[in-house]
Amino acid sequence: MFGMLRCLWDYRGFVISSIGNEFAARFARSRLGGLWMIIHPLSQVAIYALILSNVLAAKLPGIDNKYAYALYLMAGMLAWNLFSEIISRCLTLFIEQGNLMKKMLFPRITLPVIVMGSALLNNLLLFIAMLVVFALLGQTPNLQMVWLLPLTLAVVALAMGIGLILGVLNVFVRDIGQVVPILLQIWFWFTPVVYPVTIIPEELKSAVNANPMYSIVSAYHDILVYGKVPDLQQVTITVLVAIGLMLLGLFMFRRAAPEMVDAL
Amino acid sequence: MSLLVVNNLGKAYCSYSSEWQRIARWFYLPVKPQEEHWTLKHISFSIEPGEAIGIVGQNGAGKSTLLKMITGTLQPTEGSVQINGRIAAILELGMGFNPELTGRQNVHYAAGLMGFKAEQIEQAMPEIEAFAEIGEYFDEPVRTYSSGMQMRVAFSVATAFRPEILIVDEALSVGDSYFQHKSFNRIREFQEQGTTLLIVSHDRGSIQSLCNRALLLEHGSIIKDGAPEEVMDFYNAIIAEKENTKVQARQLEDGSVQTRSGTGEASIESVGLYNAKAEPIEFVSVGEPVSLRIITRINSDIPELVMGYMIKDRLGQPVFGTNTHHLGCKLESLRAGETLEYRFSFPANLGVGSYSIAVALHTTDIHISCNYEWCDLALVFNVINASKTPFVGLAWIPPTVECYR
Numbered sequence: 033m034f035g036m037l038r039c040l041w042d043y044r045g046f047v048i049s050s051i052g053n054e055f056a057a058r059f060a061r062s063r064l065g066g067l068w069m070i071i072h073p074l075s076q077v078a079i080y081a082l083i084l085s086n087v088l089a090a091k092l093p094g095i096d097n098k099y100a101y102a103l104y105l106m107a108g109m110l111a112w113n114l115f116s117e118i119i120s121r122c123l124t125l126f127i128e129q130g131n132l133m134k135k136m137l138f139p140r141i142t143l144p145v146i147v148m149g150s151a152l153l154n155n156l157l158l159f160i161a162m163l164v165v166f167a168l169l170g171q172t173p174n175l176q177m178v179w180l181l182p183l184t185l186a187v188v189a190l191a192m193g194i195g196l197i198l199g200v201l202n203v204f205v206r207d208i209g210q211v212v213p214i215l216l217q218i219w220f221w222f223t224p225v226v227y228p229v230t231i232i233p234e235e236l237k238s239a240v241n242a243n244p245m246y247s248i249v250s251a252y253h254d255i256l257v258y259g260k261v262p263d264l265q266q267v268t269i270t271v272l273v274a275i276g277l278m279l280l281g282l283f284m285f286r287r288a289a290p291e292m293v294d295a296l
Numbered sequence: 297m298s299l300l301v302v303n304n305l306g307k308a309y310c311s312y313s314s315e316w317q318r319i320a321r322w323f324y325l326p327v328k329p330q331e332e333h334w335t336l337k338h339i340s341f342s343i344e345p346g347e348a349i350g351i352v353g354q355n356g357a358g359k360s361t362l363l364k365m366i367t368g369t370l371q372p373t374e375g376s377v378q379i380n381g382r383i384a385a386i387l388e389l390g391m392g393f394n395p396e397l398t399g400r401q402n403v404h405y406a407a408g409l410m411g412f413k414a415e416q417i418e419q420a421m422p423e424i425e426a427f428a429e430i431g432e433y434f435d436e437p438v439r440t441y442s443s444g445m446q447m448r449v450a451f452s453v454a455t456a457f458r459p460e461i462l463i464v465d466e467a468l469s470v471g472d473s474y475f476q477h478k479s480f481n482r483i484r485e486f487q488e489q490g491t492t493l494l495i496v497s498h499d500r501g502s503i504q505s506l507c508n509r510a511l512l513l514e515h516g517s518i519i520k521d522g523a524p525e526e527v528m529d530f531y532n533a534i535i536a537e538k539e540n541t542k543v544q545a546r547q548l549e550d551g552s553v554q555t556r557s558g559t560g561e562a563s564i565e566s567v568g569l570y571n572a573k574a575e576p577i578e579f580v581s582v583g584e585p586v587s588l589r590i591i592t593r594i595n596s597d598i599p600e601l602v603m604g605y606m607i608k609d610r611l612g613q614p615v616f617g618t619n620t621h622h623l624g625c626k627l628e629s630l631r632a633g634e635t636l637e638y639r640f641s642f643p644a645n646l647g648v649g650s651y652s653i654a655v656a657l658h659t660t661d662i663h664i665s666c667n668y669e670w671c672d673l674a675l676v677f678n679v680i681n682a683s684k685t686p687f688v689g690l691a692w693i694p695p696t697v698e699c700y701r
Binding site: 042043045046049050053056057060061129131132133134135136137138201204205283284287288289290291293294 | 309315316318319322323364367368369370371383385387388391392394396397401404405408409410411413414437
């Protein structure tokens with residue numbers, strides 16, 4: 033484990049420049065370049081807001097902003113976007129970089145770390161864009177936003193854990209790569225991002241509580257929409273789950289690394 | 297201390313009846329692989345500093361697997377690779393280049409991938425830029441490059457830092473011939489500075505001119521380890537080999553090894569070089585008319601017979617070769633028990649040095665189609681300059697000179 037960290041530290045220049053390269057490459061040919069990374073989720077928010085606001089807006093208690101639903105959507109999207117980006121990129125990461133892994137010797141752990149850094153950078157940009165939109169809609173930044181820092185780390189840990197496990201498995205069982213996007217879609221709709229948790233029937237509440245993303249998304253809601261301290265107890269459980277998955281993912285990555293090149 | 301020690305290296309690819317069984321194994325569950333396929337087994341050799349080693353073998357012999365394990369991208373199943381020094385591999389140029397980024401950015405990336413720090417890369421950058429010689433394109437996106445330009449940049453960065461061991465793959469055709477010379481020069485420079493070369497190639501020329509030792513891989517094991525010429529002869533014999541044929545290597549008196557192969561329907565009894573007075577000779581002077589006499593025995597009835605010979609220089613590079621098919625002297629319907637004597641007469645228009653003659657008996661003009669007997673180093677002779685003006689090189693091409701002023 034410490035060997036892995038040492039390697040990462042030795043290759044820090046490479047990791048940072050790779051993240052920068054990825055970012056630069058996005059701007060290379062399209063006029064708006066990296067802005068698309070913000071426009072996509074924001075337009076998604078706009079679509080949901082437009083179509084669903086009349087259905088759902090009335091059921092969003094506790095805020096008096098008339099754009100409450102849009103704010104709610106954006107807060108949830110901020111968390112979910114990071115989560116799903118990391119998972120879906122980790123999923124195909126080793127297959128995409130297969131040729132490189134076969135022919136060059138470098139610490140493989142840098143690959144998921146680059147994905148993580150790149151996703152974090154995107155998320156930061158999205159967050160800044162959202163702050164601007166929030167300000168336009170009359171929601172001012174508050175002090176509770178500091179909580180987003182540890183929460184982001186929790187999302188990253190959870191997503192990296194799941195992503196590593198699935199990415200490693202996908203090298204050997206390619207069906208994983210096909211089934212995961214579907215499962216992610218389902219997971220998205222089972223997480224209260226688009227709708228408030230209050231519309232879920234009472235008998236299904238316990239199922240929602242078992243969803244580790246639920247506590248995170250609702251913490252984002254608490255901070256960004258309601259401006260209050262999130263429910264730390266729920267988040268702690270998610271963090272523990274995330275750490276567990278992360279360790280499992282790293283373990284599998286380590287065990288699989290020698291065989292991965294064989295199978296690619 | 298040896299630079300590289302490969303000890304009893306082996307690689308097996310395991311297959312399981314279900315991939316989930318493989319995954320179960322990571323969690324230390326006792327699952328037996330359904331099948332183990334060994335691509336390499338019992339490979340042992342060591343390399344001393346400054347050596348240059350060629351690795352030859354047919355496709356699928358295990359060359360790439362071996363190189364990948366030496367490079368470290370592939371984990372050996374058994375045995376070990378010990379490396380004392382930095383190893384660099386040019387297995388594929390332009391790995392991981394992003395077409396949207398400029399040459400400079402890609403160089404940063406590639407050198408980072410090789411494990412160099414930002415300052416080291418910055419320091420080497422002018423050198424890399426100068427070596428690639430692509431001018432202003434260096435700051436243009438790689439997608440605008442021709443493939444040759446991309447190769448130039450890729451080679452420049454791959455060899456920007458001198459490694460202790462350099463692995464070069466056969467497919468090293470780096471752009472145009474100018475840059476090819478330049479890149480081979482760099483490889484030679486490295487070699488002079490003490491870098492050990494490990495070259496995989498099918499090209500006899502580059503193996504013999506760059507290497508002082510060669511390894512022949514066949515079916516995942518080293519079947520020959522020796523001087524490049526000897527190994528390449530053996531390798532060619534294997535290619536020519538048909539079913540039920542034997543490749544024999546016989547040590548000659550001077551220590552070199554002669555390789556014979558073939559199906560044996562016809563065999564070569566003796567090979568001799570004679571001067572104009574019909575005396576056998578070993579030393580030939582430049583330009584002297586000589587006659588190569590080859591006595592052949594027919595061991596069983598064969599429809600046709602072609603005799604070919606090839607004169608090779610000290611490094612095994614072909615100097616001249618032809619056969620009786622091209623010379624219009626193809627024999628047909630031969631009976632068992634016949635003895636033939638071929639006489640090839642020619643002036644020895646060769647440069648000073650040692651030459652060998654390989655002879656072959658076969659059916660058509662390509663000697664691998666049906667190879668009765670093929671014999672490398674059938675004869676070794678020396679050319680001395682007794683009567684001509686001094687000159688260098690392999691060929692005697694006497695000029696006349698006129699000068700106008």
